[in-house]
Amino acid sequence: MALTLMLLLPLLGAIACIAIPGESQVERGIAHGVALVTAVLAVVVVADRQQLDAPWIRSLGVRWHFGVDGISAALVLLTAVLTVAVVAHALSGPIPKGGTGSTFLGCILLVEAGALATFTARDAVLFFIAFEVVLVPMWVLVRRFGDEHVPDETRADAAGRFVLFTALGSTLMLVGILLLVHHQGTSDLTVLAARHGAGLSRSLQVTIAALLLLGLGIKVPLWPLHTWLPSAHTIAPTAGSVLLAAVLLKMGTYGIVRLAVATVPRGVAELSPVLALLGVVGILWGGLACLVERDLKRLIAYSSVAHMGFVALAIASGSETGLQAALFGNIAHGVVSALLFFVVGDLKEQWGSADLRVARAALRDRAPRFGFALVVGLAAALGLPGLVSFWGEFLALYAAWSPAPDRPVALLRACVVLGAVGLALAAGYSLRVARIVWAGEGSEAATGPAAEPVLDTRGVRYAVVLTLVVVVVALGIVPHLLLGLSDAATTGLLSGLGAGR
Template sequence: MIGLACVLPLLVGTVLLGGGTELSARTATRTGVVGALATLVLLVVAWSTQAVVDIPWLPSLGLRIHLGLDGISGPLAVLAAAVTAAACLTTWGERPRSGSQATFVGCLLITLAGAVATFAARDALLFVVAFELVLVPMWVLITRFGDERDPQARREAGARFVLYTGLGSTLMLLGVLLLVSSAGTADLQALGAARGEGLSAATQVTIAVLLTLGLAVKVPVWPLHSWLPLAHTTAPTAGSMLLAAVLLKMGTYGLVRLPLATVPDGFATIAPVLAVCGSIGIIWGGLVCLVETDLKRLIAWSSIAHMGFVALALATGSDTGVAAALYANIAHGVISALLFLVVGGLKHQWGDDDLRTPRAALREGAPVTGLLLLVGLAAGLGLPGLAGFWGEFTAVIAALSPAADRSGPLFVGCAVAAAVGAALAAGYSLRVARLVWLGEDHPGGDAAPAAELRRTDLLAGALLALAVLVLGVVPGLLLAVTDPALVGVVTR
């Protein structure tokens, strides 16, 4: 089942790419939705039955195709499949794109295939290969299917995406090769169980630096973040949903599975730097969002701030911190997918997303769309009872009492900065609600009335909003799954 969950979206995506213009837009969209949902079912079955694939890959090098899901990777793989299905659903009924619709949906499914393989990989080098598989279709989504009004911005966003992620991939590969050659195995389970035993302190620190820097580009963590706002602004709605809810989650998952689990002493040495960078990212992203005039870019900057909470929580090194990071990771994936779905639909309807342009009140002409936007904004600011609260609140708590080998005063300062960032999140979220949901005053009455998004968009948004509510009201559902798996990652 786990092998089929990796192969199915890859095969369907490849068929769609080969189909080209011969397939109608509706057929391509239906195929994408069915393929993503089938992958979701396979993942749930494989995860619940603890299905494992372990076959030789490169016997001469001792490498294997080793796949399996646990309480850490399982929720992320399910999230990737669910968001991909929602992203495919948003393309239902759209006018034909400048490129083939089949190519567009095929790229979405190949991205899903790479993400599932990344989360399921139990071999360090297989993890790297699967991670890199995601970058190619994502680049195509940005450069070929991005904002049609600005080809130059598409090219610049694609080039910056390749340069930054290519640098991150190089550093990550060097770290993995050094880890595998030093430890004598590429098995992530064995590496996690050894926890750096037999590796010198200098080797552990070197591996941790390479892995953390490479994955920090993917997350992204300040100051390696500048590729993300442009990529989000240019990417199509479905591409932004996958970029925020899938690609960024792969980076944070890599931080948990590689440096934190395999070289904990080396990671502890550089953890204060990661905590400070995460805290600066929280403040930096919040301040930018207070003045940003491009709505989609604002949501992208808010993602940088939210990822700062994840980085800070991981840097604490405590079981509470790692649990908070994983919860915030899942919560942000659902919230960001919901926000990009609504904002992308509004941008398509308005023709732009400039907040300086007077708009009719969304609550009057499109109450359902407005409600979905409010749910996403409220969850993003950390309102209790919604998904965003538990991960970020617990991240601050964890920073106040980090692991014994962390600097207490420094992490307390980071906790204070994170709390200030949470206040900034409330400020920019309420600003967006005032401008978009309540609308501006229009003396001349020339503002076009708001309209609801398409039914398929509203359906996908309603399902994401329901997930936001469930994760906020019953956090124990996710914690009960992740907590047992964290024992092998955090406990020394």
């Protein structure tokens, strides 16, 4: 019952909000209540590892099959808790212009409904349907509620790129799923994981893996399939940027683990050199772009490409440690990117832009709470020991240095060296942002207005930011809280025993 309610409540809440005409307090109460109750239900579902399995489309053998295991548990909690934070943050200030508040809140709840269904779907066809549910409301958030300071054509271009790229990824993913289901005779992901590719030839596994990795790689996104991400992040409202970075990107990497690694492991092993190279190029490319990027939101978007590169490198290692690193890195990036986008979104709301060339007052002097949160987020982004991102990146490099026996050791170790260079680049761009924004060492351009004052964060928005800071530190100090959730499941997945607890 709890699992059913967790999936159904945000969907019904979204429909109710969107159906409300104009502006009222009703949709605010619905959004608050639905987000809070769904978060409580998510905790119950994860604690009990609940399952729901019933016939759906009998003629096709598709079942209404949802469940939580160690692979998806942390992602379910991340989605539910961040939705509470996003709703609370959005309602503590003005709703972005471009539409009604009811539509805005309805889109947020619809993204949550689709993401929770994606992370709990145990049928391949059901997974694809749930994945696609998220795309339309995210397009609305970017297109209608995007940055009001940019021309309408710019918002349309960013939203259009998002849709076109993700639709292409969806098409490739669907072809891969249908090919897999046709040859295995079932769409049940638990059965497919237990078979571990048995009965599929090497060439067929490589074909299916290539389609799934390419389709999901667009959604992660991996370099060079990332070009839609910076514009979408830059234009999206704060709520859209947080959900896009902390939830939607995680759906792509989760899909690689659930659909590709578990069902066609031999095909993924054959393509692991390509996956590792794309990951490490993304690490370097994202770091270099961040060193020269002038827009703070776009800079965080490029840093996401780099962080997802570490996740790809960890998956390419083929080991249990690598899979653990990928899952941990997923959560770490979700929390850190959410923290940074909340802070930068609030600053942009006051400044009117996130241009680093404009001279502004130092946060350390005028807004110490903002400054503290920004420094913690930047320190986590560069992988500082004691903070959450360190463990995902360190374990990813460790796993790639000692990969599974069927992986190219020399190539992966070369990728480790290049990945370490990427960590140095992350330190460089994080310190650059801290120097300009936190220390206030002026503009990077010769001209610009005088330093602009900024009001410090307070109230609900400060509570949201402070909570994320606590999570960043807590998971950095006691990483086993997160690693323990997926330990048994990763062992079972790699050994072909299906999903574990």
